[in-house]
Amino acid sequence: MRIVYSASEMQAIANKYREWGKRIGFVPTMGYLHEGHLSLVRQAKQDNDVVFVSIFVNPLQFAPNEDLDKYPRDIERDESLLNKEGVDFVFYPSVEDMYPDGFQTYVEVDKLTKVLEGKSRPTHFRGVTTVVAKLFNIAKPHRAYFGKKDAQQLIVIKRMVKDLNMDIEIIGMPIVRESDGLALSSRNKYLNQKEREQAVCLYKALMKAKELIETGQRDADVIKEEMKKVIEGYPLAKIDYIDINSLSTLEQLKQVKEGDTLVSLAVFLGSTRLIDNMWF
Ligand SMILES: Nc1ncnc2c1ncn2[C@@H]1O[C@H](COP(=O)(O)OP(=O)(O)OP(=O)(O)O)[C@@H](O)[C@H]1O
Numbered sequence: 664m665r666i667v668y669s670a671s672e673m674q675a676i677a678n679k680y681r682e683w684g685k686r687i688g689f690v691p692t693m694g695y696l697h698e699g700h701l702s703l704v705r706q707a708k709q710d711n712d713v714v715f716v717s718i719f720v721n722p723l724q725f726a727p728n729e730d731l732d733k734y735p736r737d738i739e740r741d742e743s744l745l746n747k748e749g750v751d752f753v754f755y756p757s758v759e760d761m762y763p764d765g766f767q768t769y770v771e772v773d774k775l776t777k778v779l780e781g782k783s784r785p786t787h788f789r790g791v792t793t794v795v796a797k798l799f800n801i802a803k804p805h806r807a808y809f810g811k812k813d814a815q816q817l818i819v820i821k822r823m824v825k826d827l828n829m830d831i832e833i834i835g836m837p838i839v840r841e842s843d844g845l846a847l848s849s850r851n852k853y854l855n856q857k858e859r860e861q862a863v864c865l866y867k868a869l870m871k872a873k874e875l876i877e878t879g880q881r882d883a884d885v886i887k888e889e890m891k892k893v894i895e896g897y898p899l900a901k902i903d904y905i906d907i908n909s910l911s912t913l914e915q916l917k918q919v920k921e922g923d924t925l926v927s928l929a930v931f932l933g934s935t936r937l938i939d940n941m942w943f
């Protein structure tokens with residue numbers, strides 16, 4: 664496994680593999696890796712000839728009041744995990760290399776980014792789509808892998824790829840969870856013991872939605888209200904949003920639509936903001 668620090672060098676390596684007719688699989692991450700990330704890497708290994716993973720905590724997708732400075736980092740541990748998975752190249756650029764002086768070009772997806780995470784974090788998706796577009800131009804993948812944990816991110820990136828005719832297959836991967844149901848996330852590290860115990864409330868609320876939908880409930884307001892009651896049973900939890908949207912347009916739904924429903928929520932445990940979702 665090789666660590667590559669410069670965008671131009673990474674691009675030259677990608678060009679070589681393409682010349683040799685190799686299929687490139689790419690997993691973009693912000694590091695501090697866990698089994699969720701590794702599940703993406705394993706799928707990329709299975710599907711492609713060569714696997715690139717990027718580790719870059721992208722300042723552009725954090726608002727000034729967010730956790731950019733304290734975002735967890737452990738590059739040595741990450742390298743060792745990726746090495747064990749048989750990753751070929753890790754792209755680990757500096758902020759200066761990604762955003763040199765004079766940088767002023769952005770990629771923005773319009774309507775899909777105005778709701779849910781985009782409503783709570785208005786500048787977030789512009790940062791995500793800009794960096795992902797850059798990473799795609801640098802790593803030149805045939806396939807790129809994203810987790811369904813960041814459901815809206817996956818939907819927005821698929822839209823960007825389609826709208827900008829990027830010749831890349833976007834693969835969405837299932838959410839990997841702890842044994843109690845909490846979705847793995849680098850931010851789980853911020854939780855103290857009591858918050859960690861109560862963080863299961865996101866999953867419990869989703870299970871409540873699942874149970875209601877499976878027993879025939881279709882009214883989105885009723886489902887959201889029941890989910891809210893679940894979260895309110897956990898004193899350390901504070902709801903940011905609970906919503907039910909179309910998976911294809913992200914428009915709010917009044918009625919659950921078979922095969923096109925995203926139930927998602929964002930909840931604070933103390934100062935830590937966690938997200939989770941299920942697809943129906
Ligand atoms: N539990 C998970 N299951 C599957 N994929 C995941 C999981 N957590 C993260 N991913 C995916 O890994 C990729 C990199 O995500 P990122 O580095 O932001 O990790 P994260 O754990 O989601 O961090 P954060 O705490 O910022 O949410 C994204 O495509 C994300 O959806």
Ligand SMILES: CC(C)(CO)[C@@H](O)C(=O)[O-]
Nearest residue numbers: 691692693721791794813
């Ligand atoms: C896709 C991504 C690596 C872009 O910075 C990030 O948003 C993430 O880790 O999900």
Ligand code: BAL
Nearest residue numbers: 693724725787813816
């Ligand atoms: N996994 C999404 C990255 C972020 O929250 O900034």
